[in-house]
Amino acid sequence: xxxxxxxxxxxxxxxxxxxxxxxxxxxxxxxxxxxxxxxxxxxxxxxxxxxxxxxxxxxxxxxxxxxxxxxxxxxxxxxxxxxxxxxxxxxxxxxxxxxxxxxxxxxxxxxxx
Amino acid sequence: xxxxxxxxxxxxxxxxxxxxxxxxxxxxxxxxxxxxxxxxxxxxxxxxxxxxxxxxxxxxxxxxxxxxxxxxxxxxxxxxxxxxxxxxxxxxxxxxxxxxxxxxxxxxxxxxxxxx
Numbered sequence: 531x532x533x534x535x536x537x538x539x540x541x542x543x544x545x546x547x548x549x550x551x552x553x554x555x556x557x558x559x560x561x562x563x564x565x566x567x568x569x570x571x572x573x574x575x576x577x578x579x580x581x582x583x584x585x586x587x588x589x590x591x592x593x594x595x596x597x598x599x600x601x602x603x604x605x606x607x608x609x610x611x612x613x614x615x616x617x618x619x620x621x622x623x624x625x626x627x628x629x630x631x632x633x634x635x636x637x638x639x640x641x642x643x
Numbered sequence: 644x645x646x647x648x649x650x651x652x653x654x655x656x657x658x659x660x661x662x663x664x665x666x667x668x669x670x671x672x673x674x675x676x677x678x679x680x681x682x683x684x685x686x687x688x689x690x691x692x693x694x695x696x697x698x699x700x701x702x703x704x705x706x707x708x709x710x711x712x713x714x715x716x717x718x719x720x721x722x723x724x725x726x727x728x729x730x731x732x733x734x735x736x737x738x739x740x741x742x743x744x745x746x747x748x749x750x751x752x753x754x755x756x757x758x759x
Contacts, residue, residue: 534686565747572749575748578745585742585743585744629737632745634679637686
């Protein structure tokens, strides 16, 4: 079956702009989690959505937001981009209970210039 | 709060040699432990995981890891490394959150270089 699909794979944005990233989970998975990976901070949890509701949020400013649709696809949005937002953004999908099937996508590489 | 330490930032081994990547964790309860591998520009691939039971777990690509509660460690091993194993390896501890759902807390990673 198809894996976790993230689009686009690469993005270049200008400081101050906003950006939207998309994540399509594995069929049947209802939970989508987002992580940011940077050379300086490593891999950090952003937030998790389940059945269109944000269940958990990491320690990120309000510029980072997300949502989940009824088909479990998720988007994350970053407003007023800063140079430090340049990162690989990874999403992971799962059934939503425990760790079964927790699978990562290939990520979206965001570069802010 | 949970945390993961990977003390080795870079490791270089010769092809065919054995490998051990170190991981120490801090977590109050019985931990959910994971090892992931990441090739350049790619996502994270799960190598193996430990939830409970047998402390020696087998994973994909010939990797294994041993959970040692007394040492708070979960080291990754492979008896004979192949050139294709060159990548970055991440240890992680999983947390079940009070609102439901879960999250992973990662170590800083170990970059493995394999010399031919």
